[in-house]
Amino acid sequence: xxxxxxxxxxxxxxxxxxxxETNEAEIRRLTSDTINVKYILDKREFPESPYKDxxxxxxxxxxxxxxxxxxCEAMGGVHPAYxxxxxxxxxxxxxxxxxxxxxxxxxxxxxxxxRKHGVIYLFEASVGGGIPEIRSMRTSLAMDRMEKIDGIMNxxxxxxxxxxxxxxxxFEEALKEAQSLGYAEANPSADVDGIDAQRKIMILSxxxxxxxxxxxxxxxxxxxxxxxxxxxxxxxxxxxxxxVGSFRKLEDGMTLYVCPRFxxxxxxxxxIEDVFNGIKVTCAMTGDVMYYGxxxxxxxxxxxxxxxxxxxxxxxxxxxxxxxxxxxxGEYVVPFEENSFSYYVRIKTDSVSDxxxxxxxVLGDAKKLEGAPLGYAEYITAEICEKDMRSAVDGGTLxxxxxxxxxxx
Amino acid sequence: xxxxxxxxxxxxxxxxxxxxETNEAEIRRLTSDTINVKYILDKREFPESPYKDxxxxxxxxxxxxxxxxxxCEAMGGVHPAYxxxxxxxxxxxxxxxxxxxxxxxxxxxxxxxxRKHGVIYLFEASVGGGIPEIRSMRTSLAMDRMEKIDGIMNxxxxxxxxxxxxxxxxFEEALKEAQSLGYAEANPSADVDGIDAQRKIMILSxxxxxxxxxxxxxxxxxxxxxxxxxxxxxxxxxxxxxxVGSFRKLEDGMTLYVCPRFxxxxxxxxxIEDVFNGIKVTCAMTGDVMYYGxxxxxxxxxxxxxxxxxxxxxxxxxxxxxxxxxxxxGEYVVPFEENSFSYYVRIKTDSVSDxxxxxxxVLGDAKKLEGAPLGYAEYITAEICEKDMRSAVDGGTLxxxxxxxxxxx
Numbered sequence: 001x002x003x004x005x006x007x008x009x010x011x012x013x014x015x016x017x018x019x020x021e022t023n024e025a026e027i028r029r030l031t032s033d034t035i036n037v038k039y040i041l042d043k044r045e046f047p048e049s050p051y052k053d054x055x056x057x058x059x060x061x062x063x064x065x066x067x068x069x070x071x072c073e074a075m076g077g078v079h080p081a082y083x084x085x086x087x088x089x090x091x092x093x094x095x096x097x098x099x100x101x102x103x104x105x106x107x108x109x110x111x112x113x114x115r116k117h118g119v120i121y122l123f124e125a126s127v128g129g130g131i132p133e134i135r136s137m138r139t140s141l142a143m144d145r146m147e148k149i150d151g152i153m154n155x156x157x158x159x160x161x162x163x164x165x166x167x168x169x170x171f172e173e174a175l176k177e178a179q180s181l182g183y184a185e186a187n188p189s190a191d192v193d194g195i196d197a198q199r200k201i202m203i204l205s206x207x208x209x210x211x212x213x214x215x216x217x218x219x220x221x222x223x224x225x226x227x228x229x230x231x232x233x234x235x236x237x238x239x240x241x242x243x244v245g246s247f248r249k250l251e252d253g254m255t256l257y258v259c260p261r262f263x264x265x266x267x268x269x270x271x272i273e274d275v276f277n278g279i280k281v282t283c284a285m286t287g288d289v290m291y292y293g294x295x296x297x298x299x300x301x302x303x304x305x306x307x308x309x310x311x312x313x314x315x316x317x318x319x320x321x322x323x324x325x326x327x328x329x330g331e332y333v334v335p336f337e338e339n340s341f342s343y344y345v346r347i348k349t350d351s352v353s354d355x356x357x358x359x360x361x362v363l364g365d366a367k368k369l370e371g372a373p374l375g376y377a378e379y380i381t382a383e384i385c386e387k388d389m390r391s392a393v394d395g396g397t398l399x400x401x402x403x404x405x406x407x408x409x
Numbered sequence: 410x411x412x413x414x415x416x417x418x419x420x421x422x423x424x425x426x427x428x429x430e431t432n433e434a435e436i437r438r439l440t441s442d443t444i445n446v447k448y449i450l451d452k453r454e455f456p457e458s459p460y461k462d463x464x465x466x467x468x469x470x471x472x473x474x475x476x477x478x479x480x481c482e483a484m485g486g487v488h489p490a491y492x493x494x495x496x497x498x499x500x501x502x503x504x505x506x507x508x509x510x511x512x513x514x515x516x517x518x519x520x521x522x523x524r525k526h527g528v529i530y531l532f533e534a535s536v537g538g539g540i541p542e543i544r545s546m547r548t549s550l551a552m553d554r555m556e557k558i559d560g561i562m563n564x565x566x567x568x569x570x571x572x573x574x575x576x577x578x579x580f581e582e583a584l585k586e587a588q589s590l591g592y593a594e595a596n597p598s599a600d601v602d603g604i605d606a607q608r609k610i611m612i613l614s615x616x617x618x619x620x621x622x623x624x625x626x627x628x629x630x631x632x633x634x635x636x637x638x639x640x641x642x643x644x645x646x647x648x649x650x651x652x653v654g655s656f657r658k659l660e661d662g663m664t665l666y667v668c669p670r671f672x673x674x675x676x677x678x679x680x681i682e683d684v685f686n687g688i689k690v691t692c693a694m695t696g697d698v699m700y701y702g703x704x705x706x707x708x709x710x711x712x713x714x715x716x717x718x719x720x721x722x723x724x725x726x727x728x729x730x731x732x733x734x735x736x737x738x739g740e741y742v743v744p745f746e747e748n749s750f751s752y753y754v755r756i757k758t759d760s761v762s763d764x765x766x767x768x769x770x771v772l773g774d775a776k777k778l779e780g781a782p783l784g785y786a787e788y789i790t791a792e793i794c795e796k797d798m799r800s801a802v803d804g805g806t807l808x809x810x811x812x813x814x815x816x817x818x
Binding site for chain 1: 435552694695700730
């Protein structure tokens, strides 16, 4: 019997207990063992729960119990999750987390401490909810060069964009729907402004490179400015609008960013709808691999955490790529402005004379889209450096640029 | 240094050597070790190859060399691959294979022998080429109940169906293209008649249930009868035509089969194009997980085999779900005829009076499709048992049924 403690008995934490109950036979088949939830740490009482007698309010009960070998942290937030995790490591306990904020901010220190104390720190559920991409990257893809990652890693914004496309509703309406369905928070900033996806692409990039970027190095652009006109232009030009977190391995560094993209319909990411997530990893020899599934929700996220528990129990986790993360130093992270993109551009025609000529003069080759709304000209440009694009837009030579969305390569 | 031998130096076998060279740094990062290709078994000489001095013609050289710990079987076919694999096990060597025919036919005996001799038998590359779905199923999803698998697992037929849809060409033309591009064999039967996909769904089902079905228990329907009219009807009704291998866990058994399907566009499988493969596994708690990538090709397939080598080297393989496959007994495999499907049906209208009435009388609820070609009526039926559908068609009460394709649920 393996004794675990669950920190935080909310949506995810209570899901862990439920998955362990429901899948007892499968867990036994895999590990020849059972999992016992010995403690639950939470400030609240759960008088109706069959686990009510296991609730404790003091972390030291868990830390000081030598029978607990694995701690499942489902609290969220950096503090006190960080301190509790470190305390568990020092007591020789392995820790599992779904906490992307913690891993993205303190991953270097946490991975180092886990190694130092000879314990394991796993974080499958921190990116892509129930999607098992992290273990797969650390076991199967790790022998290949992971050169490129593009992910739809936020279900809330993907739901909003799907509704805008298929339901013809505005961003505001779609957001309200998402809120009433419980997909979006009252304050949706972490989702719609790309902060959630930023943390996730930081984590995946660190798996690929051993270098954990700082938030300030990772450009994140809000998707709140996406309009129905953008969604329509995407359809007309063979694209879907998606909020994509991207990583590119460069010669001597990397670049990573989150922004709305025109995703070509030939890319499987273009067809990921509703709250589903998709993470595409491009490797030197294996080519494209995409993982698809539920990026959130109690049971999928909890199942990913239980898969981390069983990976420790079977010994599989010890065979995963060891995480020797370091902070990025010097010029390892190439600034966003130095990347090149092809852009979708929408310009108000009355704001500029000779739009076509200006476009070609400033941006070189560009394809004009058919069917633009009255009063607008729309283009898909050739590849151009972000810095140059910005100065062209800011300099006003293109007239009033109402929309500028990068095309996914 | 880990010494390996490669059996068969064709497209896949030579790819293994190339992946090991190219990814030396990544392999070292993952395993803290290097891989040395000590022997290559092949009847041919390779005077131009840097590996020419390692070619042997006698398997016993490899089997009797205690320095070789892992044998990579990339020969294909059941014999002598089976005998060579068994000999390697008996000599204490682990074996890796891309040979789906061998695993689907002799998996029970091979898994048993590997366990008996305390060695490891891995077969990631046997299904889905470079897609790492097998290790992911055996590590991450194994703690959940795998209830349903649907896979596009044959790149050749998916290329043909994609060309029929996007290029508007006939099956015959698309097949010729596939042959000239090297995707299809001169005799394409194993691909187009679903035999390749049949083996693959047998393997995935055995991972989920520990029961390896026999070929005779697994219905496989050719996709050579798919016409442009079918492809067009699929588009009109919000579907793509795909050749899908399916597994369903039932109360006390399972059912598995391969046939062309109308896949709803809301399903990510509908958007898998060209030679790419996609495998969707539905679990009780995790929900849908789909794996996407290159289902064939030298480097992707070889990379999957190298990931099996490194999984043995790191110890990860020892933590994977142990394969205790058995032959299916009694009524464990439910016959195909007992499954229920919704069907796309195309009927020649001059072959029957009152088509609509007959349809409703015989099949119950059915949705008539708009835009059917002149002289035809088209329907998507409600769920009906395969047995009943067959007797309706064979009994002639529906008139001349020109096409009957099951809809994916």
